[in-house]
Amino acid sequence: MTERIPLSAPDITDAEIAAVTAVLRTPCLSLGPELEAFEKALAEYHGVDHAVVVSSGTAGLHLALLALGIGEGDEVILPSFAFVAVANAVLQVRAMPVFAEIDAATLNLEPAAVERAVSRRTRAILVVHTFGVPAQMDALGTIARRHGLAIIEDACEALGARFGDETESRRVGSFGDLAVFGFYPNKQLTTGEGGAVLCRDAVHAAQLRSLRNQGRRCDGNAAPKSGASISGWLDHAEPGYNYRLSEMACALGRAQLSRLGEMLAMRKAAAQRYDKLLAQTPGVERPPLHRVQREISWFVYAVRLPADVDRDHVQSALAHDGIATGRYFPPIHLQPAWRGHSSATVSLPVTEAIASRMLALPFFNRIEERQQKKVVEALRWAVSSR
Ligand SMILES: Cc1ncc(COP(=O)(O)O)c(C=O)c1O
Structure with a gap:
């Protein structure tokens, strides 16, 4: 029989299976210690203050745009050579995607083309690190500062990539106002489905946690303990979403991150x-x-x-x-x-x-x-x- 060679394949060890199974033997399958530990590990790995895990990279993009208050009448510059979710997320918040040209070698946004695409409606540049290749964060950062724009990094394909020179380099995801990761099974690290948003700002982090958990303003990470009162659980301060990531997924992600x-x-x-x-x-x-x-x-x-x-x-x-x-x-x-x-x-x-x-x-x-x-x-x- 002909051997089949897939395009991609997840790499899951026995230790990772054991980590997921261990969660299944506890009563806490959502919003528990694995989520907290995975978020802490992701933030530390990138040297940023906050990581908020979510149910997918697409959900992360949606929340990142909402956290920046991007909406109707706003424009977001992004590449067209990308997975469709990047543009869909911009539409989801009723903003206008403005596609800019890419560099033929790296396949990432061409800074000069980004600058040409800036208008008085532009609010953000959505920088995709395509195929895990770091985008020109120095030039893009300069353009963003010159025009007062936010940067959202889409690092869904680029966990662990670094940008910089010999003397100083940083992991992608630590450059933008917010950065989004995706953990689908074809990615460098998988949680089955899943994603994360990194940010520097505590206000953004609190907002992301609230929005991923149906707009609950109480500590977004805390689910009601069994038998405890659920009063805070049913208080919703703003319209939100169910973009939570399960404890099993977080346990898998944490174990994968340890051998990234x-x-x-x-x-x-x-x-x-x-x-x-x-x-x-x-x-x-x-x-x-x-x-x-x-x-x-x-x-x-x-x-x-x-x-x-x-x-x-x-x-x-x-x-x-x-x-x-x-x-x-x-x-x-x-x-x-x-x-x-x-x-x-x-x-x-x-x-x-x-x-x-x-x-x-x-x-x-x-x-x-x-x-x-x-x-x-x-x-x-x-x-x-x-
Ligand atoms: C650049 C990029 N952005 C966003 C996504 C969406 O991530 P998810 O499939 O986890 O929603 C992907 C997924 O492949 C991606 O490659």
Whole structure:
């Protein structure tokens, strides 16, 4: 039987299964000690004051925009070469997404294009660290300061990446006013579903905790103890949401975070193996990331095919060999869901040209060199037989 090689795969250890099981043996399955410990560990890892865990990266984006008071009449600058949730979150708060062009090498927002997109309605820049590659936080920070804009980092794909130079670098997520992470199973760290928002400001943190827990102003982390009064539990100071993350998910996240360094090293080694194997594959362009300032946290390994190669043909040829691939990312402004929206009537030639050539290869912590050789062999054959 043909071996199937998935695009991504979670990496869960026995210790992590034991951590989740241990929670299931307690009466506290939500809003308990695991949540507090996971938040503390995330804040410490990033050197920021507050981490608020939520039910997904999308929920985190929604809350980050709400915490900044962004709403109707406001504009938020963001890339179109991104997962669709970033733009949907902006729409969810009734603000206007303004798509800006990306840098062809890093696939991150091009600072000069961001500056051109600033208008008197702009309130924030939503900076996505695409594929785990740190965005130009120095230049983007300067633009934000010059125009009085907030920065929300979307670090859903970039946990552990660092930006800076030889002398000083910091983890992404510690630069913006708020930063959002996602823990879906294809991410560097998973809680099944889940996410987190980091912030520096205690007022933002209190608001995030309240909003994720149905607008309860009481300590957002405290659920009623069994048998105790539930009076505070039914007092809602503002309209909110159920964006809570379960104790089981927090236990898994905390255990995963404790070995994140090891997991990121496995991913970096896998990327280096692809780089080496693909060096002898004519026509397939490897990620051109040699100029990246500091440290990538490898999320996916995506190559660029020649413009005259039929990507669908390549994908089906690989699928025939049991190899999954992904078209990361179709630009948001070209998605059927965005057709007719005024944000979508934008010309982004770099985004469009690059997106049409991208192909993500199978990439996960424990991918074996043997599997990568098989992927590269199949890719070489498919590209040459176009
Ligand atoms: C850049 C980016 N933002 C937001 C999200 C949304 O995260 P979630 O799927 O946890 O809602 C993702 C998920 O893939 C993402 O890659």
